[in-house]
Amino acid sequence: MAYYRRLGTVPPKRHTQHRDPAGNLYFEELMGEEGFSSDSSLLYHRGVPSAITASAVWELPDQVRMPNHPLKPRHLKLHELATGTDPVLDRRVVLGNNDVRISYVVTAGSDDAARDPSPLYRNAIGDECVYVESGAGTVETVFGVLAYRAGDYVVIPRATTHRWVPSTASRLYAIEANSHIAPPRRYLSRFGQLLEHAPYSERDLRGPEAVHVVEDGREGAEVLVKHRAQGQVVGTRLTYATHPFDVVGWDGCLYPYTFNIEDYMPITGKVHQPPPVHQVFEGHNFVVCNFLPRKVDYHPLAIPVPYYHSNVDSDEVMFYVGGDYEARKGSGIGLGSISWHPGGHAHGPQPSAIEASLGAEAFEESAVMVDTFAPLELGEGGLACEDPAYAWTWALDGADSRRGTIEP
Known part of the structure; x- marks a missing residue:
């Protein structure tokens, strides 16, 4: 410093x-x-x-x-970790x-x-x-x-x-x-x-x-x-x-x-801003970002929740620490949750959250994100508090339009 x-x-x-x-x-x-x-x-x-x-x-x-193999996104409930x-x-x-x-x-x-x-x-x-x-x-x-x-x-x-x-x-x-x-x-x-x-x-x-x-x-x-x-x-x-x-x-x-x-001033824009605008720190091969209460996109046709994204070089770890995270409603994510979305997997909002976000002027949510530029592995603490159903929640949300089978 x-x-x-x-x-x-x-x-x-x-x-x-x-x-x-x-x-x-x-x-x-x-x-x-x-x-x-x-x-x-x-x-x-x-x-x-x-x-x-x-x-x-x-x-x-x-x-x-433990390696993340076979590859899948994961939800860890830290408030349940003893x-x-x-x-x-x-x-x-x-x-x-x-x-x-x-x-x-x-x-x-x-x-x-x-x-x-x-x-x-x-x-x-x-x-x-x-x-x-x-x-x-x-x-x-x-x-x-x-x-x-x-x-x-x-x-x-x-x-x-x-x-x-x-x-x-x-x-x-x-x-x-x-x-x-x-x-x-x-x-x-x-x-x-x-x-x-x-x-x-x-x-x-x-x-x-x-x-x-x-x-x-x-x-x-x-x-x-x-x-x-x-x-x-x-x-x-x-x-x-x-x-x-x-x-x-x-x-x-x-x-x-x-x-x-509280002293971080979020950067906002006319349309949804990518994660780098929320960055607060960096280390070798990883960054730390804040997602905080803020006014959201002001283009008349803006979709406030994030688009689906494939961060091809990174694993994304989001720790939900406050408010109500609009994009993840229906996924089981709550306060104290970690979502871990690995490189090689496209991720984003729950399908029903997209329409629900239209017209929103502000989000009241707080999360700490760590993006790594090498694959992460699961520690014994993460394994002890994992929600095994999380990986399939995008397909289960809006199931009436779904075809095929979902792994239990």
């Missing part, structure tokens, strides 16, 4: 001495992307950030994925490929006896973009504390040590990349500023407001690290000699932030 911030105490010049009031030298850490050829930040620690005293295996939840309550340990993988993984968890709240902060956690594979379907709380990080609320995307750069502290029960939809996640390049100047035609601006991005130092940090701490080994997602427990939350100051363009979908 190429938008400079500075918190806490830092020296006037980079890579020069910075001491505490007693004269002890702080330890400088450069955290940077792409071999220090892209965004970076400088952090100043009380302790040595590389001082570990133990390393052990962290057994991750089931990461196995999870544990830890925001990190109890995520269940719903969909994934070698570029991105989508998981889901429902946390406990502050009134729940089982509620505790998550373990200290670091994803060393890629950035995380966690959509907060409901709930509130904070994310404590080495850069400071982020408050989160319903509708927030919480964007956490790769290898940022953090922990989740829910204050109310929270439904978290975690998009874990094997790359970095950033605003779409077409919305950015060559220097990284969000341009005038972008549907949001830097004013809408909320980073930490102050550093967050754990005063008993000399006692050390365990950090759970997700990383890769032989092409597989694996985990390690690293024990540090001092607590990672010992950063007294930092500055730079790399840090976690939140962005709420």
Whole structure:
């Protein structure tokens, strides 16, 4: 995120001495992307950030994925998926490929006896973009504390040590990349500023407001690290000699932030606009889009719901989070649903929704979409909450004009 911030105490010049009031030298850490050829930040620690005293295996939840074969569209009911309550340990993988993984968890709240902060956690594979379907709380990080609320995307750069502290029960939809996640390049100047035609601006991005130092940090701490080994997602427990939350100051363009979908300004047109106008973030081989309450097409003969489309290069994953999604009436899709439409399959509205949408002036609907440019596979969480009847709903809608047979 190429938008400079500075918190806490830092020296006037980079890579020069910075001491505490007693004269002890702080330890400088450069955290940077792409071999220090892209965004970076400088952090100043009380302790040595590389001082570990133990390393052990962290057994991750089931990461196995099943190919979508034979090919068909699928409907996953996330609100029927049972999870544990830890925001990190109890995520269940719903969909994934070698570029991105989508998981889901429902946390406990502050009134729940089982509620505790998550373990200290670091994803060393890629950035995380966690959509907060409901709930509130904070994310404590080495850069400071982020408050989160319903509708927030919480964007956490790769290898940022953090922990989740829910204050109310929270439904978290975690998009874990094997790359970095950033605003779409077409919305950015060559220097990284969000341009005038972008549907949001830097004013809408909320980073930490102050550093967050754990005063008993000399006692050390365990950090759970997700990383890769032989092409597989694996985990390690690293024990540090001092607590990672010992950063007294930092500055730079790399840090976690939140962005709420209420601050996104939908782009509309005279006829139906294609999904790229709804894009909010991009990663390597995938994009994230918002579909939000908005005025719809104003051509007198416009058909407001989307046309049938074959996105030949992509799998499309739509997570329905609010309102009443006009195009899917009669399909079984509801709040908390995921529709997964794979490349190689033409999809679109239920047939009866087309006529029903004529004359509509606005849609009150909210959804988060992930489009991937490599085929997705079904995780164990997705398999556990699938609606097996969904694939045949287009043929069953308006069955009086149908010929042939439908697979049960």
